Amino acid sequence: MKDKILDWIKAYDKIIIHRHIRPDPDALGSQGGLAEIIKASFPEKEVYLTGEEDPSLTFLVEMDDITDETYNGALVIVCDTANSPRISDERYKLGEKLIKIDHHPNEDPYGDVVWVDTGASSVSEMIYEWYEQGKDKGLVLNKAAARLLYAGIVSDTGRFLYSNTTVKTYHAAGELVDMGINPQEIFDNLYKVHENTARLNGYVLQNFKIVDGCAGYIHLPAGILKEYGVTVSEASLLVNAFANVEGMLAWVFFVDEPGQVRVRLRSKGPVINKLAMRYNGGGHPMASGATIYSEEESKRLVQDLVKLCKDYQSSN
Template sequence: MINEIHEKIEEYETVIIHRHERPDPDALGSQMGLAELIKQCYPEKTVYVVGEEEESLAFLGQMDEIPDCEYDQSLVIVCDTANTARIDDKRYEKGDFLIKIDHHPNEEPYGDLVWVDTSFSSTSEMIVEFAEQGKEKGYKINSQSALLLYAGIVGDTGRFRYTNTTAQTLQRASILVKQTFDQNAFYSNLHKKELKMTRLQGYVLQHFSIINGQVGVMKLSKEELDRFDVTSNESSQLVNSFSDVEGLKVWVFFVEDGEKIRVRLRSKGPVINTIAAEHNGGGHPMAAGATAYSWDETDQIVAKLVAACDI
């Protein structure tokens, strides 16, 4: 599969790389890391990264703004996105050929060529393997691509603390660390918080609830977000604020976002992506997202989490 992707990239003069909306470090790291690898290997090709900007991760790089005509006879690659509904910039269909690269369960095998492997911690880790297997073709990880891919792996493994961190993950991360990017600067940028976020975190720590000593719940209304001048997307930085509470098995963040309520689910054991799938979402067994359309529906989700902990 990797060789097929290498061959497709060779065929096209223009490559446009997408990822999911409301990007996290893995979405941006895999998208921009792959772009950097292709640019270095094929300096004559035109390579774009597209999608909305995420201010908190702007230190990783900026998106390109391109007209529709750039999609004519282009290769489009979508990274880290399980289903088409979540792809940022819906012009992904305008290209000549579409490739999906992802580590989430293959809920929707869209595209002309699909490389999905859930054994990887992150899509960024998959791109490291892509580069390693492409050495004979001229692919080489430099300091910039190493930083981007390292950011993605760190983001999706929780700084190598989550159970998706395998021996292979650490081996591939070591390939990146050998490059000369500034790890101290990276972690400072990744974990810095604006004053408003620090104050919201304090509010979260004071107001989250725990059910049966196992299920942590936080609900943030639009009024509360407005009070702290924080967007729904920014609030995602706080999803693990109370994750270290003793006895906690699962936790959920509900954040009002217009007519929807964003649902961010995390677990230390019980499978939660099946619950997410029942509420317009999906993801990994221990980390998933969903969308609710009423606060009553959020109560249904909490009840399912409680039941999952009792199995």
């Protein structure tokens, strides 16, 4: 499959790369890292990035402003996006051919070519693996690509603390650092918070709830975001604020958005991505996202999460 993707890239003069809505560093790292590899390897090709911007992550890479006509005769590649409704910029449908590169469970196998590796820590790790296999066939890894891929790996592994970190992950990270990137610059930018976000973290620690000693949750209403002067994206970064509470197996973070509620689910054991799929979302077995539209839904989701934790306890 990696060879087929390289063959398709070689065959097209114009390539447009997408990723998921509400981008995280792996979405941007894999999207931008792939673009940098293609541009360094094939300077004659037109390569574009598209999707909505997150101001807190523009230090990594910024998107291009392209017209609908740009898609004429283009190869479209979508990185780090399990389900087609979550692809940022619906114009991905306008291209001539479509490639999906992802590490989430392949519940929605959209695309003409699909490369999914659920054992990879991140799509950024997959892009490095693709480069490594193709470096004898013309692929070039530059420092800009290395920086982006490293950021994606660091983020999706929780700085190499999560269980998805493997020997392959460490190998890729080591090779990327050897390119001369500055890991400290990446860490500083990824994990810096404004003072108001730090103060909101205190609010979260004071107000989160634990149900039956195993499932945690907190709901941040729009009024709280306004009081602390934080955006939805900034508030969502605090999802792991109470992750290390003893006995808690899984937790959910609700953040109000206009017309809907952003949901972030995390787990230390129970598989939560199928639960997320029942609430307009999806993701990894231990880290998923969803969207709900009412307080009733949030109560039901918490009840479902508690049941999931109880079932997990009884089976282990």
